Amino acid sequence: xxxxxxxxxxxxxxxxxxxxxxxxxxxxxxxxxxxxxxxxxxxxxxxxxxxxxxxxxxxxxxxxxxxxxxxxxxxxxxxxxxxxxxxxxxxxxxxxxxxxxxxxxxxxxxxxxxxxxxxxxxxxxxxxxxxxxxxxxxxxxxxxxxxxxxxxxxxxxxxxxxxxxxxxxxxxxxxxxxxxxxxxxxxxxxxxxxxxxxxxxxxxxxxxxxxxxxxxxxxxxxxxxxxxxxxxxxxxxxxxxxxxxxxxxxxxxxxxxxxxxxxxxxxxxxxxxxxxxxxxxxxxxxxxxxxxxx
Numbered sequence: 001x002x003x004x005x006x007x008x009x010x011x012x013x014x015x016x017x018x019x020x021x022x023x024x025x026x027x028x029x030x031x032x033x034x035x036x037x038x039x040x041x042x043x044x045x046x047x048x049x050x051x052x053x054x055x056x057x058x059x060x061x062x063x064x065x066x067x068x069x070x071x072x073x074x075x076x077x078x079x080x081x082x083x084x085x086x087x088x089x090x091x092x093x094x095x096x097x098x099x100x101x102x103x104x105x106x107x108x109x110x111x112x113x114x115x116x117x118x119x120x121x122x123x124x125x126x127x128x129x130x131x132x133x134x135x136x137x138x139x140x141x142x143x144x145x146x147x148x149x150x151x152x153x154x155x156x157x158x159x160x161x162x163x164x165x166x167x168x169x170x171x172x173x174x175x176x177x178x179x180x181x182x183x184x185x186x187x188x189x190x191x192x193x194x195x196x197x198x199x200x201x202x203x204x205x206x207x208x209x210x211x212x213x214x215x216x217x218x219x220x221x222x223x224x225x226x227x228x229x230x231x232x233x234x235x236x237x238x239x240x241x242x243x244x245x246x247x248x249x250x251x252x253x254x255x256x257x258x259x260x261x262x263x264x265x266x267x268x269x270x271x272x273x274x275x276x277x278x279x280x281x282x283x284x285x286x287x288x289x290x291x292x293x294x
Contacts, residue, residue, distance in 0.1 A: 015040065021100035021157055023146055030080030031093045035191040037075040040099045041124060043160070044068050044078075045139050049093030051080040052243055054194060055127050056174025057230045059239040061247055067135045069164065071125035072102055074174055075187065079198055081247075096142050098157075116165040123172065132169030189214050190228055197233075201240040202265045207233065241265040242279045245272070249284055250291040257284050 015022040046066040053062045055076045108114045141160045148156050211221035225233045245264040266272035276284050
């Protein structure tokens with residue numbers, strides 16, 4: 001069964017005007033897989049669920065404990081594993097997100113006491129993936145914040161920001177600051193391509209077929225996709241296939257590497273090994289061994 005995108009691309013979170021920030025708990029069969037953006041900062045923690053996340057021009061698998069901090073206008077989506085769409089399951093996706101609007105902070109950004117927070121916000125404009133002990137400590141504070149109110153919640157929120165200002169366990173997810181909001185018509189096109197690619201990457205995906213989805217010629221589509229995502233469509237498709245292979249190598253011990261190669265959409269084992277090492281920095285065999293020894 002194919003999933004479809006239903007929501008508009010340019011979204012606004014429901015932060016009450018009377019609030020500095022807003023905490024929302026997500027508990028659904030799967031996270032919303034709509035490529036979208038909003039003007040608010042977003043700190044998002046995955047508590048349960050697996051899949052692939054797209055942030056700016058990066059593609060990466062997500063799992064329990066995945067923590068990201070995104071600045072305004074960075075397009076993103078979290079796509080739950082395809083299997084959870086196709087068959088009845090008791091599994092669910094569970095997340096915790098904190099939104100806050102930049103406009104509430106402008107009067108404070110020039111104050112000396114906020115200099116570190118100002119630098120943190122500048123980093124978040126590129127998108128941050130937070131890991132290690134910093135992610136664990138931040139996650140704990142976020143879960144505690146869910147049950148607090150009033151002044152106590154504000155103090156706790158500032159504890160989270162203060163922790164992130166000194167965090168060294170992170171890397172940036174986008175190669176540039178996104179100043180302009182998404183245009184809905186353009187982002188709907190990217191949604192269509194991402195959705196189709198996520199559903200068909202295990203098979204051959206002819207460029208003509210994808211271009212036809214947008215009523216474009218293959219040449220026009222190739223230029224368009226590269227301009228909008230800073231990568232070629234073939235590179236993007238390989239990313240999806242490699243991420244799927246990584247998941248299978250670390251979770252499906254009964255499957256041999258040949259099986260994983262073909263189940264991830266690669267036609268030859270030699271090409272799979274070469275591409276995997278290019279993207280991940282080690283061979284599939286070395287990657288699997290790494291997880292077996294953890």
